[in-house]
Amino acid sequence: MPVAPRISGAPPAPARPVFLAGDQLELFVKEDLTLNGSYLVREGGYIVIPRAGRVTVAGLSREEAEPRVREFLLKTQLKEATVIVERTPSVANSTAVGGGGAATASIPRVLIYITGSVPRTGGHAIPVPPGKTVGVYEALLISGGLGKFATLDKVEIFRFDANGRRKKSVIDMRPIMKGEAEDPGIAEGDIINVPEKVFGF
Incomplete structure (x- = not known):
């Protein structure tokens, strides 16, 4: 009886990290x-x-x-x-946005969370070179951009204050995108929510 050839398949995809006690x-x-x-x-x-x-x-x-x-x-x-x-990972996580290749491995990263009308919600470790500032709009572009129906004038930023509580601020992205206003810098742990336009019928 002929023996079926042994087929070597592709290596299995790496398992997604899961939550464990102590995380x-x-x-x-x-x-x-x-x-x-x-x-x-x-x-x-x-x-x-x-x-x-x-x-x-x-x-x-x-x-x-x-x-x-x-x-x-x-x-x-x-x-x-x-x-x-x-x-809550190390900001040097190799799976962070930017690829984690040799050229970017040594660049410090700031972990932020993005939700709302954007293509890629969730956590993003944004590369921030020493002595530089990455703004909110710049971080949104790095992480995938804005959604088609994003409400640009009411972007919400939730940031920890000195007491460890998140405080909300609202910014208008339109003048920032036109270069008419400064792009406020991101901070570790920021949550950026881009609301979606509500259409009436």
Whole structure:
């Protein structure tokens, strides 16, 4: 009987990193800013969300944890929930935006989170050369640009204050894009939300 030839397939794709006990999970919920912050994944594999309770995230990737947390919040306290979940990684992570190649490996990075009307939501480690400043508009371009229906005059920035609480500011991107206004610099942990235009019918 002939022996079937041995076919060597392509190497398996690397597994997505998953949350484990002891990890820090960064949560952003657009509809309820009081829920935003860093949560410890406890020994039981869950995080404790205020007023909601425990939700298990251990063994889940970021892409799997986001719908799990969203479903949990919809069941417990919110009618709408726009959720971003991130592990709090080293900003030198090799999978960061920019490729992490030899030319950029030594450049410090600032970790920000982008949501709303953009092509690529989630966490982005933006390269910031020493002595330089990367602005909000510049960071949005680096991370994939703006959505077709982005509301440019009401871009929201959530930034930690001196007390560790996120404060919201709103900027108008239009004069920045025209070169008529300064592009405010990004900071570690910023959440940038680009609202989508609402069309009436």
